[in-house]
Amino acid sequence: MTGPAPRIVGFDHVQLAMPPGPEAEGRAEDFFSGLLGLPRVPKPPELAARGGCWFERGPVKLHLGVEEDFRPARKAHPALLVADLDGLCRALDDSGHPTRRTEDVPGMPQWYVDDPFGNRIELIPIPGGEEHHA
Numbered sequence: 001m002t003g004p005a006p007r008i009v010g011f012d013h014v015q016l017a018m019p020p021g022p023e024a025e026g027r028a029e030d031f032f033s034g035l036l037g038l039p040r041v042p043k044p045p046e047l048a049a050r051g052g053c054w055f056e057r058g059p060v061k062l063h064l065g066v067e068e069d070f071r072p073a074r075k076a077h078p079a080l081l082v083a084d085l086d087g088l089c090r091a092l093d094d095s096g097h098p099t100r101r102t103e104d105v106p107g108m109p110q111w112y113v114d115d116p117f118g119n120r121i122e123l124i125p126i127p128g129g130e131e132h133h134a
Helices: 022-035 085-094
Strands: 014-018 053-057 060-066 079-082 100-105 108-114 120-125
Touching: 014 022, 022 053, 022 060, 022 085, 085 108, 085 120
Parallel strands: 014 060, 079 120
Antiparallel strands: 053 060, 100 108, 108 120
16 A cells, blocks of 8 residues: 555444434434434435434534344444533433443543444534533
């Protein structure tokens, strides 16, 4: 190979799986738009027939794709940077989506929540943001 090696410079989007059906899409919208604040955006028409939904705000793009034999991702997960972690964790806890705090890496607290389908999502405070949610 000649020349510099290709470099990854970022993510375009992250995709999680979800079960099929309009009820599932409604639950996804309540969680991702209503609680996490990621607006739902229309999928391109050629992809919309497959089901699922997309949520995007600026560079944050989280897509949900339908899997007929859906199983939630319990280990693999996206990690979302959060400006008001305490406020988000309270809202999630109050709405029946309990958050979990761990410190698997000493000195690096982590918070997790499951989406309505059981997919694990990590919540990370932005540098200088609040990190004291119990």
